[in-house]
Amino acid sequence: MRNLERLTVETGRVIQRRYLLQRLVQQGQTCTVYQGFDQVLQRVVAIKSAAVEHIPAYRAAIRATAQFAHPNIIDIYDLIVEPDALYIVQEYVDGDDFGTLLQSQLSPYHVVDLGVQVCQALMYAGTPVRKVCHGDLTPSAIIRDRRGSVRVNNFALPGDMLYFSAWNNIGGGGPVFADPELAAGQASDGRRADDTRAVGLLLYQLLAGRNPDARTVEPPADGRLRFVRNVPPEVCELVARTIVRQHPQYIATPEALHAELKVLAEALEPPAPPVSSGQLAPAYQVADDAAVRVPQSQFAPARSGRLLSQPLGGAREASHSDADYAPHSDAGHTVMVDQNELPTAFDTSMSSKLAVARQAAYETNAPPKHVNMPLLILFGLLLFALFFGVGYYLSTVLIH
Template identity: 85%
Template sequence: MRNLERLTVETGRVIQRRYLLQRLVQQGQTCTVYQGFDQVLQRVVAIKSAATEHIPAYRAAIRATAQFAHPNIIDIYDLIVEPEALYIVQEYVDGDDFGTLLQSQLSPYYVVDLGVQVCQALMYAGTPVRKVCHGDLTPSAIIRDRRGAVRVNNFALPTDMLYFTAWNNIGGGGSPVVADPELAPGVISDGRRADDTRAVGLLLYQLLAGRNPDARAIEPPVDGRLRFMRNAPPELCELIARTVVRQHPQYISTPEALHAELRALAETLEPPAPPISSGQLAPAYQVKDDAALRVPQPQFARGRSTGLLSQPPGGAREVVRSGADYASISEPNRQMVMVEQNDAPTSFDTTMSAKLAAARQAAYETDAQPKRVNMPLLLLLGLLLFALFFGIGYYLSTVIIH
């Protein structure tokens, strides 16, 4: 009741005679998020309000990330400290949160695209110049704007232990929930980079997991097994397993390695064709060269899309066994356990792509055929020209002689 009264008072308030709190966007465990308006610069902003007990953590996170400038990271504009609360003014992103992306049931291409962009944000933050890990890469830290750019938020905040403890049983569990717990939030280490990389894999898995069409959240599998939608490409399922299951012999532990694998996989996928009435863009967000990062721009195909691809509800297939089964299998056979290709993935995209390719090839073959020449007509034309020149020559010779 007290929180509700506080929210009612906060909405409509002007902070420091500049920022108007217009409406409540989200009520979280540690902060409240508003849509606000900067009355000086005349622009919409997002404003986080953190309670007193969380002020030290948020202030430390802002000190570590205030200089960040990257198209996949939400910008911080201002910090306001008051006796009972701390206000963080950020860039306002109009787009879809992670729950909306789950309901959209993204095609495999756009799931890979999301992973590429999140890895780019982690790689930027982890460069030797910045040395910052995320540490709290949960669904609440992800939003995709209307142009298709994935924006990452909440860098260097304390880890949501409930979330990562629940997802720690993948592959049998047994490993610490987070690496290097003695380090302050945001401080980078090899173990924490591995944790961030695994967190990306968990997000990608949730986007491809078998679920009800209207689900806005995915519960961790009780038995530690990953189950994917039937149209998920086996290569993508295997890549996610290598990122999530720590015991995998080809475990991926850095954002750079995952980024390279996702980009290579994206080149084999093709974005779905948009409906004629669709005008929404959802391409991968290209990043300009950064002096400290030098991330090459993605080279895979771009296209317009709604990002919606219908999939059979409840259609799931098991691809990763529990940790006990995994440990009991000999080394040469472990990789086969990770992906069980019970049926070939089918999707509207691949079928249409094959038809379009066949149509293009037929068109090229038709255009390449040489045109037939009418030989009798060509011979007749030659005889007429010969007779004409012969007649002219005979007439001139007759005139000259006489």
């Protein structure tokens, strides 16, 4: 009741005779988010109001990220400290939150592209100059604007223990957070791995089987990963390698995940729609499932209970026996897709596209061919001597 009364009072208030709190956007555990209006610069802004007990954490996060400037990270404009609250003025992003993206039933390509953009934000923050990890990469930190750009928020805040503990049952458990003795946002190899795994969890939720109107995805109680039918097995395997710490090909850095997601994005990217004369193509378009997704007919029928721990492209022959796909886990956890939900293989054309994309992404450029200048000069001199000799001979014959 007290929180509701506080929200009623806050809406319509002007902070520091400049920022008008227009409407409530979100009520979180540690802060309240409003849509506001900057009356000086005449622009819409987002304003976070943090309660007193969370002020130290938010101030530390702002100090670590105030200089960030990246297209996949939400900008911070101002910080206002009052006796009973802390107000963070940020860029207002008009777009879809994670719950809306879940309801949109994104195609595998758009999910992979979302992962690429989130990794770009993590890579920017983790450069040697900045050395900042996210630490709290939950669904509430993600929003996609109307042009399709993914924007990441809440860098350097303490991690949501409830969220990450619930998802920690996949792949054998282990510590919820690496290096808990470090300050929030401080980079380390363990924390970079935590952020990378958090990206995998986000991608899995967007690809998991769920009700069409679901705005959240609950962690699987049995530790199994279940994907919808139209997800290519290469994408499923990559997500599993990012989430399951015991996977023999576990991905532990944003850079490694970004490189592999880029290969998949290039292979899965749908052809651009034709542009009629006199009409510009939209910067970003979310079409219906039939237009965006890879056609289901490109995949072979589903095999019952295929395990994601099976590396793709191996020499093992296809079999209908579950024993051929023994789970790779020392803790007794099975990472597996639900029966009749995952196709067994890519269409030949899609496999060819992946092979070409991988080769283009990882092959080294051949050294440029250099012209042998001494040989070229010698050849020119020989031609000159030949023409000179012929001319001299002809002139001598004609004169005599």
